[in-house]
Amino acid sequence: MRADTSARADSNIVPLATTLLVGAMAALLDTTIVAVALDELGGDLAAPVTVIQWVTTSYVLAMTAVIPVVGWSVGRFGVRAMWLVALALFLLGSVLSGAAWSAGSLVGFRVLQGLGGGMILPLTQLTLARAAGPDRLGRVMGVVGLVGQLAPISGPILGGLLIDGWGWRWVFFVNVPIVVVSMVMTCRWFPRDEERSGRGLDVVGLILLPSGVVALLYALTGFETGEGIGLPPLVGAGGAALLAVFVARSLRRSGPSLLDLRLFADRSFRGGTLMMFVLGVTTWGPMFLLPLYYQQLRGLSAFDAGLALAPQSVGLGLAFLLVGRYADRMPTRPLALAGMAVAVAGTIPFAFATAGSDPVLLGAALLVRGVGFGVASLPVSIALYRTLRPAQIPDATSAGNVVQRVGAATGTALMAVLLQSGFTPALTWMLVLTAVGLAAAVALPGRPS
Structure with a gap:
């Protein structure tokens, strides 16, 4: 009987997870597809790197600003309604970003796009965490993480194809059919939730x-x-x-406050959010830096730069595939430490990279770096929820995502500043920040609860 119940629950999750992943695919695709467009954006819109980085930073900050509203809006309007609102905002922002006429207008439209994207990803996490339950959280997140890596893998390559073929505007227009398909699937497979709460919104905190x-x-x-x-x-x-x-x-x-800071009294949650911030810095900062390194210093086209960056996403996908099924039973801290140690090893060649560095060596290093971050990030995402009550999951999802996005915005802005001194110091700092992530993993709990 128990096996039948579990099988039935698994079959119910599949169409829901597929619907969520199609929508999340657009938001995930946007995190990497825009990276290879920054060089052309800077030239076409006549903007220096410290200005053009706001195309990424404004998007991340908009995602950060809207994430705390997710928990309140879900309680007030329901998950299904907010999912459709998020998709609609992201769709409108994508169309307007593709039609932008200046760096300022693009930054403004990216804010609108970020408001939608900022809700899509935590709503995906929240819905799947509720549907899976604590016993299957690691397995579900592992499969979702693997499928989700298809977007980052294809993002730089697809972005390069679109930029070289039709121009940078199409890196935004490509989101339109994906979002429309997700909206249609939502009407068919996303269950209606009747539970509502009268929780107020902390406007001052917002x-x-x-x-x-x-x-x-x-x-x-x-x-x-x-x-x-x-x-x-x-x-x-x-x-x-x-x-x-x-x-x-x-x-x-x-x-109620915008973020439930009392959650940080939980050691597992506190260590997990610290690592979320560090992972935001160490993944998004290089995501801004490396495409510019390949395009400006090595002279690659947008498509070739996308191919050069793909090994890191392949490594992430492999790690999710291998670790996801065991993450529920393995201790968090050793797994994260091992992953970050591998990521540090994969980053070392970039600290010595020049215009003539061996591309095969750098590709292998990116693959290793991706495996390391994949091994480290999955237990971190589980640590956020492992010791919390089900009622705390929405607040935990909001807080964890806010901290990670603040880290992402910090990493992007920091790399833009460091890049003013040249690629060598910026790439060296990429290694230093990854090493800081290794040290931060010590704060994670040592044993599963």
Whole structure:
């Protein structure tokens, strides 16, 4: 009887997971397909690297800003309704980004696209975590992670094909048919949820957190450009003050806050979110840097750069395939430490990379780096939920995703600043940041609960 129940539950998850993954595919594709377009965007829109990085950073920050609203909106309107809203926002943002006429307009439309993409990924996680339950979470996330890697693998290659063939606008237009298919599938297979909550929205927190993060990132990039003498330090201090007020206010509130900071009292969740931040920095920063290295320093076309970057995503997919089935039973910390150690080893050749470095060696290094990050990231995502109650999953999903996206925006802005000094110091810092990730893995719990 128990086996029959489990088999029936698995069969119910398959169409739901497929529907979610088709929609998430567009958001995942966007994380890598735009990376190979940055060089052409900078030339076509006449924008320096410190400006063009905001095409990525604005998208990530918009994702960060909307993620805390996911838990509240799901309780108020239901998962299915919010899933359709997220798809619609992402679709509109994609069409407008493809029609952009300047760097400023593109950054603005990327914000709209990021609002949709920011809801798509946590809604996917939240829905699958609820449907799978704690006993099957690792297996489901492993399969989802493997399928999800098809987008990052194909993103740089598809992006290169579109850019070389039809121009950068098509890296945004390509999202349209994928999103439309997901909307049709949602109407057929996404179950309606009747449960609602009257939880209020922390509007003040929604203003404080994104404003503080944007101010700090502006200060980081403003120091390098020298924009407005004395302004970046002032803005940075203001951003730090806003974040301090947000934390103090959230901990003192008796009612619901934008992020449930009390979750950080749980050691497994605390260690998991720390690693989520570090993984955001160490994956998104190089995602900005490496396409520019291959295109500007090595002179590759967008398509060839996409091919050169593909081994890392292949490594990620292999790691998810191998580790997913065992992640529920294996301790979190040793697995993450082993993965980050492998990622460090795969990053070492890039610290010494030049325009004439062996492309086969660098491709093999990217494959190893991808395997390492894949082995490390899966137990980290499980650590977020492992010791929490089911009712805490929406808040945990919001907090974990916010921390990771802040790390992603920080990594992108940091690499844009470091790149002003040349590719050699930027690539060296890529290794240093990956090593910091290895050290941070010590904070994860040593044994499964």
